[in-house]
Amino acid sequence: MTREPLRFCLVGGGRAGRVHAKSLTGHVPGASVVAVVDAHAETRQRVASDFGIPHSFAELDDALNQGGFEAVVITTPTFTHAPLAIAAAKAGKHVFLEKPMALTLGECDAIIAACTAAKVRLQIGFMRRFQPEFRAAFERITGGEIGTPMIIKSLTHGPGLxxxxxxxxxxxxxxxxxxxxxxxxxxRWLMGADPASAYAEISNFKGAARGVTELGFYDTALVQLRFANGGLGSISGVCPCDYGYDARVEIVGEKGIMQIGDMQGQAIVVVTDREAGRVSPVYRTWPERFAWGYINELREFADCIRTGRQPGASGEDGRWALAGVLAATASFTQGRTVALSEVLTTA
Ligand SMILES: NC(=O)c1ccc[n+]([C@@H]2O[C@H](COP(=O)([O-])OP(=O)(O)OC[C@H]3O[C@@H](n4cnc5c(N)ncnc54)[C@H](O)[C@@H]3O)[C@@H](O)[C@H]2O)c1
Incomplete structure (x- = not known):
């Protein structure tokens, strides 16, 4: 792998911004962060000082005018993603953009179009695709170990608001x-097929007690998905769950079952033989659930910039994830199953 120097501008110095600043300054060979942009003066000064970043700006336009970097890593709130990503692409910068890609599918299309027109790479922050046990599971599923996936159940329960x-x-x-x-x-990645319909229910247990009075807030969600290939899926969401950060996936295939992750650490457990009950566990320990995913996704981004390869978590992937969210949201709002084609046609 070539290690030619790559200079980054970090846009947003909050929770996700600090994770990426740490990866870029410590774990991505040849990478440096030369500028940080944050609307909040104290935040940008603290990030610049903590990570040795020489330049800081209140607005992306000021950083783009000064230049001196090849790529941006955008970790600002979701409602700001589209204008920032489009401005960066128009200035010829490669774009790493945190999930959710944007607020609407129209914004996703505009981001993809701007990056395509500028011939810059666009990667969405789906770090699970680069987390070792998720990656290994993907390769073992596509290698046929458990047969065609029939049901995939994925859960993410986050500790705090x-x-x-x-x-x-x-x-x-x-x-x-x-x-x-x-x-x-x-x-969608593990099923190898696009979602076709969604049914969702939501609830709100803890919001009011935590002082969240925003209209439409919910802290609990269950989504049922049907995929274009006939596969079924479910998603469980709880935030705040209080007990820890919990992310697990179970895949039931035609030939066996696979589990990714457990509550105590990281593991893949595969059962392939009903008679012998053969189980092959691969345990890994790491204090933070997706630490390697966050590092590896930026290594991927740097490699894609250097080689011209398309990133493994693309704008299209970001757009599909948002389409799923919008269909599930329409479902719980309207109390019915919603076809993905309904939200895709109103983009
Ligand atoms: N991949 C992951 O696991 C992961 C984890 C956390 C957050 N995120 C995503 O990262 C994004 C940021 O989330 P967060 O939790 O870090 O938010 P945050 O509120 O902690 O940080 C956002 C920062 O952006 C700054 N900001 C706001 N508008 C700006 C603008 N127009 N220009 C420059 N700076 C601006 C704010 O001052 C703040 O410091 C969200 O899209 C979120 O969904 C992803």
């Missing part, structure tokens, strides 16, 4: 977008 902007449905698309975008991407 996200930042306040995400409580407002109009700025985040709700918890299914903020917390469960990863599940929507993951079930």
């Amino acid at each position: 996200p930042p306040a902007w995400a409580w407002d449905f109009r700025r985040s698309n709700g918890m299914l977008a903020e917390v469960n975008s990863h599940d929507f991407d993951c079930v």
Whole structure:
């Protein structure tokens, strides 16, 4: 792998921004962060000082005018993604954009079009695709070990409330977008097929007691999906769940069952033989659930920029995850199963 220097501008220095700043400055060979943009003065100064970033700006346009970097990593709130990503692409910068890709499918299309026109790479922050046990599971499924996937159940339960902007449905698309975008991407990736319909129910147990009064807020969701190949899926979302960060997937295939992750650490458990009950566990320990996913996704991004390859978590993938969120949202709002074609045609 070539290690030619790559200079990044970090846009947004909050929770996700700090994770990516750490990866880029410590774990991506040849990468450096030369500028940080954050609307909040104290935040941008702290990130610049903590990670040794020489330049800081209040607005992306100022950073783009100064230049001196090849790529941006955008980790601002969801409602700001589209204008920032499009501005960066128009300035010829490669774009790493956090999930959820945007608020609407129209915004996703505009981001993809801007990146395509500028011939820059676009990668969405679906780090599970680069987390070792998720990657290994994907390869073992596509290698045929458990046969064709019939049912995929994915859950993400987050410990605490996200930042306040995400409580407002109009700025985040709700918890299914903020917390469960990863599940929507993951079930589609592992199923190897696009979702065809969604049915969802939501509930709100803890919001009021935590001071969340935003209209439309929910902290609990269950989604049922049907895929174009006949496969079935479910997504469970709870935030805040309080007990920890819990992300697990179960895949029932024609020949066996596979589990990704457990509550205590990281593991893949595969059972392939009903008679012998053969189980092959692969355990890994790491204090933070997706630490390697966050590092590897930026290594992937750097490699794609250097080689011209298309990233493994594309704008199309981001668009499909959002389409799933929008169909599930229409479902619980209208109390019926919603076909994906309904939300795709109103983009
Ligand atoms: N991949 C993951 O696992 C993961 C984890 C957490 C968050 N995220 C995503 O990352 C994004 C940011 O979430 P967060 O939790 O870090 O939010 P945050 O509120 O902690 O940080 C956002 C930062 O962006 C700054 N900001 C807001 N508007 C701006 C603008 N126009 N220009 C420059 N800076 C601006 C804010 O001042 C703030 O410091 C969201 O899309 C979220 O869904 C992804």
